[in-house]
Amino acid sequence: MNPAAKITAFAAALAASFGAAYGVGLTAGPETGTTGASERSGHAESSTPHTGEDPAGPPAGGLQVTEGGYTLDLRTPRVKAGQRSDLRFAIRDRTGQQVTEFQREHDKELHLIVASRDLATYRHVHPVRAADGTWSTPVKLPAAGDYRVFADFTPAGGNSTGLTLGADLAVSGPYKPAELPEPARTAAVDGYTVALNGTLRPDTPERLTFTVRKDGRPVTGLQPYLGSYGHLVALRTGDLAYLHVHPEGEPGDGSTEAGPDVAFTATSPGPASYRLFLDFKHGGKVRTAAFTVLSGAAAESTQPDDPSDGHKDGPSDGGHGH
Structure with missing residues (x-):
């Protein structure tokens, strides 16, 4: 889809959710990404009827662990702060089977975002999928607290809709929430x-x-x-x-x-x-x-x-x- 068509589709379906390139944070690592004018933003085409949003506005993604017949099965619900851990998860379909086929978007089958509730820590990682549909990636989160894991993907199939599923992740250790930075340009x-x-x-x-x-x-x-x-x-x-x-x-x-x-x-x-x-x-x-x-x-x-x-x-x- 060319850029103009993407923008039109996004504005019509979602009223265009956030635009900009991936991320804004402090440290840089080996991977994150972007691609031209896409219509992904919590994926307006969601089949879930209630997201807590104004019906006139675009819905937001990541608020639900199950949507459109797919479920984010987070196998590692707890990790320790400052310690390298393997984050493991799978995407299951409505029959409970692990999904093994995805559409590649922006050079990847699935994008994984990990963010703390106070938004002081942000990670955009690209996990590796095993043949049975189990995904894994190493993470090292610096601070304790409540986190959210977002799986951003599109199941294989020409009529498949992009989804963003979310699940809670607990990071143990001494916890002190950070203040949200003031708005700035x-x-x-x-x-x-x-x-x-x-x-x-x-x-x-x-x-x-x-x-x-x-x-x-x-x-x-x-x-x-x-x-x-x-x-x-x-x-x-x-x-x-x-x-x-x-x-x-x-x-x-x-x-x-x-x-x-x-x-x-x-x-x-x-x-x-x-x-x-x-x-x-x-x-x-x-x-x-x-x-x-x-x-x-x-x-x-x-x-x-x-x-x-x-x-x-x-x-x-x-x-x-x-």
Whole structure:
């Protein structure tokens, strides 16, 4: 599907859920990703009738462990803080069988997001699937607390609908919840500054543009990562509703430049605070930048209007893994 068609489909079905590239956080790891203007954002085509959203707005994903006849079976519901653990899970169909066939999207069969309830820790990893449908990936989560695991996938089959299922993960150890960073138009990570231009609204698709700079200079050599120049995941504070879409255009389409701007079309499922995690690749390394944004009337008066106002949003403990 070309970028324009993707945006149209997303706006119609979901009113376009968050756009931007994958992630915004502090640390960078070996893996995260993006791809051109996709309609994934909690997947509006959900067959589940109740998500707690305004019927007029796009539904959010990740709030349910079972949806559309598929279930996220998390085999590792507890891990220890600061300790490397193998996270294991499976996707089961309505008959209870483990699913072994998936559509590849953005170079992967399944994307896995792990985030703490206070949104201070974020991981985007790509687990490995065994022949019997069991997925596994190593994780090392730095802080104790309640976490949410999101499995973002599309079952095999031409008529299959993309889904985001969520399950709770407990991380043991001394727990002290972090404060949510204040809304800001800029985020700094590893010598890079990313500026956000645009306003997230719950009723109207809006264009969000992220501009990447290094040492004050525009970055014009962004590298493709999972088929795109950026990838965005957004999580709503409170319930961690999941929104996931992709940027406008894609590498090699003849019109999309490799930076410094990565643009998205987005609509939130309702007025609230959201944490945006943007992943981008430069110099052979994936980095994550994180923003707190407000959607709704409060956003007009609270968020700074000038992307260059110097208000930096301290990076959260974000990361990637493979």
